[in-house]
Amino acid sequence: MPSVSASPSIRPYRPADRSAVADVCVSTADEGGDSRARYPDEGLMPAIFAEPYCHLEPELAFVLDDGSGRAVGYVVGTGDTEAFAARFRESWIPWVAHRYPALAGAPRTPTEEMVGLLHTPERMILPELAAYPAHLHIDLLPEHQRRGHGRALMHTFLTALHDRGVPAVHLGMVTANKAARAFYDRLGFHEIAVEDPGPLTYLGRSTAVAQGRAPKGS
Numbered sequence: 001m002p003s004v005s006a007s008p009s010i011r012p013y014r015p016a017d018r019s020a021v022a023d024v025c026v027s028t029a030d031e032g033g034d035s036r037a038r039y040p041d042e043g044l045m046p047a048i049f050a051e052p053y054c055h056l057e058p059e060l061a062f063v064l065d066d067g068s069g070r071a072v073g074y075v076v077g078t079g080d081t082e083a084f085a086a087r088f089r090e091s092w093i094p095w096v097a098h099r100y101p102a103l104a105g106a107p108r109t110p111t112e113e114m115v116g117l118l119h120t121p122e123r124m125i126l127p128e129l130a131a132y133p134a135h136l137h138i139d140l141l142p143e144h145q146r147r148g149h150g151r152a153l154m155h156t157f158l159t160a161l162h163d164r165g166v167p168a169v170h171l172g173m174v175t176a177n178k179a180a181r182a183f184y185d186r187l188g189f190h191e192i193a194v195e196d197p198g199p200l201t202y203l204g205r206s207t208a209v210a211q212g213r214a215p216k217g218s
Helices: 014-028 045-048 053-054 080-096 110-118 149-163 180-186
Strands: 009-012 064-065 069-076 136-139 168-174 191-193 202-208
Touching: 014 045, 014 053, 014 069, 045 053, 045 110, 045 191, 053 080, 053 136, 064 149, 064 202, 069 149, 080 149, 136 149, 149 168, 168 180, 168 191, 180 202
Parallel strands: 136 168
Antiparallel strands: 009 064, 064 069, 069 136, 168 202, 191 202
16 A cells, blocks of 8 residues: 655754754745855855744744655744844854854955844844834745645744734845745735835734634645
8 A cells, every 4th residue: 555645734843853944944045046056155044044043942933844754844933032132142143153253344245244144133123123022034945835834834923922922023024025025915914114124125913813814724
């Protein structure tokens, strides 16, 4: 009798997922596409946008398991951006600074720009976002997109925040990523005006899951 593969499902992050989560991050970190050409060091983007969340706030890290135990998508974040930025500086930067030392001058390459971000976690704290204390990052491998998994991941994360009494969440997305913006719009996010946002657009919403249609399934 042929074996039947399990369906994809969402579960809490486990330390064994670290390499798979890093691969998802690298594979989606250039405006939703693979970032290896732009950022050749494959450890860099996960060290900024995925691993610190899994390390510092694992209770808010969830993965899409493809049914074989492999993480093919994730949502990570924090319920308190200001506190997270402080922990990032105090605990995370010393952990990775030997690989990515602080710059001696202005950044000259895309990689150096990202290293600059790594060493300035205070960039996460903007006065316009004070009413949205949580923030998140969500990514899925392309072959698992447009199947309802992103909505289900977001539903799981919002529910976890709401259960902790966190009222609202924000995210920063590259403005040029039109597909991502359409996804967030469908989930009830709205734009937050931020002075000098650079290449990013900031979006926010309540953590009450009724604002976005509940997923039909993962």
